[in-house]
Structure formats: structure tokens, C-alpha cells
Amino acid sequence: xxxxxxxxxxxxxxxxxxxxxxxxxxxxxxxxxxxxxxxxxxxxxxxxxxxxxxxxxxxxxxxxxxxxxxxxxxxxxxxxxxxxxxxxxxxxxxxxxxxxxxxxxxxxxxxxxxxxxxxxxxxxxxxxxxxxxxxxxxxxxxxxxxxxxxxxxxxxxxxxxxxxxxxxxxxxxxxxxxxxxxxxxxxxxxxxxxxxxxxxxxxxxxxxxxxxxxxxxxxxxxxxxxxxxxxxxxxxxxxxxxxxxxxxxxxxxxxxxxxx
Amino acid sequence: xxxxxxxxxxxxxxxxxxxxxxxxxxxxxxxxxxxxxxxxxxxxxxxxxxxxxxxxxxxxxxxxxxxxxxxxxxxxxxxxxxxxxxxxxxxxxxxxxxxxxxxxxxxxxxxxxxxxxxxxxxxxxxxxxxxxxxxxxxxxxxxxxxxxxxxxxxxxx
Numbered sequence: 001x002x003x004x005x006x007x008x009x010x011x012x013x014x015x016x017x018x019x020x021x022x023x024x025x026x027x028x029x030x031x032x033x034x035x036x037x038x039x040x041x042x043x044x045x046x047x048x049x050x051x052x053x054x055x056x057x058x059x060x061x062x063x064x065x066x067x068x069x070x071x072x073x074x075x076x077x078x079x080x081x082x083x084x085x086x087x088x089x090x091x092x093x094x095x096x097x098x099x100x101x102x103x104x105x106x107x108x109x110x111x112x113x114x115x116x117x118x119x120x121x122x123x124x125x126x127x128x129x130x131x132x133x134x135x136x137x138x139x140x141x142x143x144x145x146x147x148x149x150x151x152x153x154x155x156x157x158x159x160x161x162x163x164x165x166x167x168x169x170x171x172x173x174x175x176x177x178x179x180x181x182x183x184x185x186x187x188x189x190x191x192x193x194x195x196x197x198x199x200x201x202x203x204x205x206x207x208x209x210x211x212x213x214x215x216x217x218x219x220x221x222x223x224x225x226x227x228x229x230x231x232x233x234x235x236x237x238x239x240x241x242x243x244x245x246x247x248x249x250x251x252x253x254x255x256x257x258x259x260x
Numbered sequence: 261x262x263x264x265x266x267x268x269x270x271x272x273x274x275x276x277x278x279x280x281x282x283x284x285x286x287x288x289x290x291x292x293x294x295x296x297x298x299x300x301x302x303x304x305x306x307x308x309x310x311x312x313x314x315x316x317x318x319x320x321x322x323x324x325x326x327x328x329x330x331x332x333x334x335x336x337x338x339x340x341x342x343x344x345x346x347x348x349x350x351x352x353x354x355x356x357x358x359x360x361x362x363x364x365x366x367x368x369x370x371x372x373x374x375x376x377x378x379x380x381x382x383x384x385x386x387x388x389x390x391x392x393x394x395x396x397x398x399x400x401x402x403x404x405x406x407x408x409x410x411x412x413x414x415x416x417x
Contacts, residue, residue: 001279001281004277004278004279004321005278006276006278007278007279007321007323009409027401028321029326030303030319031319031320031321031324032319034281034319035300035318036299036300036301041279044278044279044321044323046323046324048324092383093386095301095302095386095387096302096304096365096385096386096387096388097365097368097384097386097387098316098387099302099316099387101310101314101315102315102319102320113309131332147374173385173386174302174387211404255333
């Protein structure tokens with residue numbers, strides 16, 4: 001387990017940023033890696049009093065604070081309505097309710113973990129992040145950036161009308177994903193992200209609508225480079241990408257059920 | 261560092277090290293229902309309620325819990341007694357090690373959703389692992405409790 005020399009609840013983001021410039025400092029997220037990683041933290045900086053645990057919306061955008069928990073994302077009516085249920089679908093199998101009450105959006109996105117369900121979910125949307133020092137930049141650009149000592153403040157989703165679908169395969173239900181896939185249909189164009197490859201999620205933009213769900217799955221599988229780890233080989237993941245892509249596409253293009 | 265929190269309804273002030281985990285703080289304060297299991301945040305043995313929400317005390321710094329309300333099974337025995345007998349009747353408390361975590365999370369479930377479906381019970385309790393039972397016993401016990409409670413409500417209506 002990590003040891004901590006000093007714990008500090010930041011009063012402002014500026015104070016947190018200043019403290020975080022020391023290499024021995026760490027910003028605390030949900031602390032889900034505390035037990036499983038070693039080493040020493042000089043100053044553990046807690047953002048829990050900065051009001052970053054809220055989901056708000058205006059006519060143009062949805063703003064999600066970095067300290068918002070996965071459970072808040074899962075149960076948010078704002079996100080349920082905008083994503084058509086894909087938000088809850090993406091996080092509902094992450095360990096358990098207790099874990100999701102602690103793990104944060106900021107922790108998942110900042111880590112840019114290969115297995116992140118959130119990075120995969122949000123990448124194809126018109127999404128950007130606000131960094132305290134670096135300002136606002138597209139999530140796709142942030143996902144490529146090397147780690148630095150900035151602070152992730154919030155995620156911004158532009159409320160472009162979309163249909164979206166999310167699908168994942170896990171060896172066991174509450175395990176890390178072997179592969180995850182998010183597909184968004186906006187303004188007649190398809191954007192998809194595939195994550196847990198096992199590397200970081202990548203964004204795929206298709207120049208034209210495929211003729212069928214199977215064709216879309218095939219295109220996605222061919223477009224995304226895969227690797228191997230304990231959860232699956234590259235060949236298995238390529239196969240999964242075609243299946244998940246096909247499923248997502250089929251959901252997006254299925255006729256709407258009429259309300260009774 | 262000095263912290264103050266509310267533990268099972270009582271205000272507790274203590275001097276702690278910055279990296280003291282909440283599970284160790286709670287056990288040091290007599291709450292031995294809170295158990296250490298996997299130490300990888302997946303088993304749910306150490307579940308407690310922080311401001312009414314179930315969390316894993318093995319991953320929570322006591323420093324972050326300062327100023328919040330923490331409940332362990334020691335403080336919620338009356339609420340637990342409503343349904344634990346039904347779980348025991350199904351033999352689902354076999355070795356008993358995972359029970360406090362299951363019970364705490366079941367309390368959280370029933371507060372949030374007083375009449376859950378079987379799928380909702382399974383989904384909410386997915387973060388509580390049990391090596392003995394195969395989970396069907398817990399499900400049958402909770403279902404049996406809900407059916408009995410609902411039947412009593414109908415009789416009294």
C-alpha cells in the first residue's frame with residue numbers, strides 16, 4: 001500500500017495545482033488503487049471540498065465534475081436521457097455499487113487506463129475536458145497526451161443530438177473488460193471508440209454509413225489495432241470488435257418501439 | 261492529524277496518521293464486523309455506510325471520512341434484524357465471514373429500493389463475494405423477507 005506523509009484538503013483549485021507541482025504530490029481520486037500500488041506520497045491532495053462532484057446541464061452542454069462518482073454517472077437522469085441509457089450500461093458492471101460510490105470520473109479519465117469504460121464511452125461524443133492549467137481541449141486530444149502535473153476539473157459534453165450504444169465483454173461479470181465499444185450516430189455520421197484493446201481506447205470515424213451491421217463490425221475490427229494480455233489475444237479481440245460493433249450498430253439502427 | 265467524524269451516531273475525535281485506512285480506524289474503535297478480505301477492492305467484506313451510501317472502508321482514507329457520518333453493522337443491528345433471519349434460514353450465512361458486508365449492502369439496497377426485483381438484488385449485491393454459498397441462498401433469503409413483509413402489509417391494509 002502507498003504511504004502518505006501529509007494529507008491536504010485543498011480550498012481552491014489554484015492551491016491544489018500549486019501543491020501538485022511537487023513530484024511527490026498526488027491528487028486523490030476515488031483511491032481505488034491505494035491498496036494495490038506501492039511507494040510513498042509526499043502530499044496527498046484531496047479535491048473533495050471543491051464541489052467537483054456534480055452533474056449539471058445547460059441548453060448547450062452537460063458538465064460533469066471530476067470528483068463525480070461512477071454511481072452518480074450511472075443513476076443520473078441527465079446522462080440517462082442524453083446517452084439513451086448507454087451511460088449506465090457502461091458502468092453497471094464495474095465491480096460493485098460500493099466501488100462505484102467511490103471511483104471517480106476524474107480518476108478514470110486522468111489515468112487514461114486502457115480498460116477505462118468511461119474513456120471509451122465518451123470519446124465518440126462531442127466531448128472535451130477542462131484542465132486547470134491547460135484549459136479546455138477535446139477528450140480525444142487529452143487521451144493522447146502524456147501525463148503531467150495539471151488537474152482535471154471537469155468533462156464537458158456538447159448536447160449535439162445523438163443516438164449511441166455501448167457494448168462490452170468481460171470474462172466475469174464484474175471484471176475488467178476484455179474489450180469495450182461505444183458507437184455514436186450524430187448528424188448522419190458514425191463515430192466509434194474501442195477500448196481495452198488492451199491499450200487506451202481509440203477513436204474511429206467512418207467516412208460513410210456502412211450498408212449493414214455486419215459490414216460495420218468488419219470495418220471496425222479492421223480499423224482498430226489490438227494487442228494481447230491475460231484477458232485475451234489480439235485475434236480474439238479483433239473477433240470481439242466485429243461482434244460488438246455489429247451489436248451496437250444494430251441497436252442504433254433498430255426501429256424505435258412505439259410507446260403503448 | 262486530528263479528525264472528527266460521526267461513528268454509529270456518536271461523535272468521535274481522534275489523532276490519526278494521514279494514510280490510516282478507514283477499516284483500521286473502525287476496527288480500532290471496536291467495530292469488528294468490518295472485515296479485511298481481498299485488499300483489492302472487489303470483495304465487499306469491508307462495506308460500511310458513509311453518509312448513507314455503501315463504500316469500501318479498505319480503500320477510504322480516514323482523513324477523507326472526517327466530517328462525515330459512518331455506520332457499521334454495530335450501529336444498524338435493529339435494521340439488520342428485520343431480514344438476517346431469513347438469510348440464515350436459507351443456510352446462506354454458512355461460514356459467516358462475508359455476512360456483515362452482505363448485510364450492510366442489503367440495508368443500502370432496501371433503503372434505496374424498498375421492493376427490488378431479483379435482478380435488482382443481484383445487480384446491487386454484485387460487489388459482495390461469497391466463497392461458500394453460490395449466492396442463491398442470499399437471494400432466496402432476501403426474496404423470502406420481501407415476500408413475508410409484503411404479505412403482512414397486504415393483511416394490514
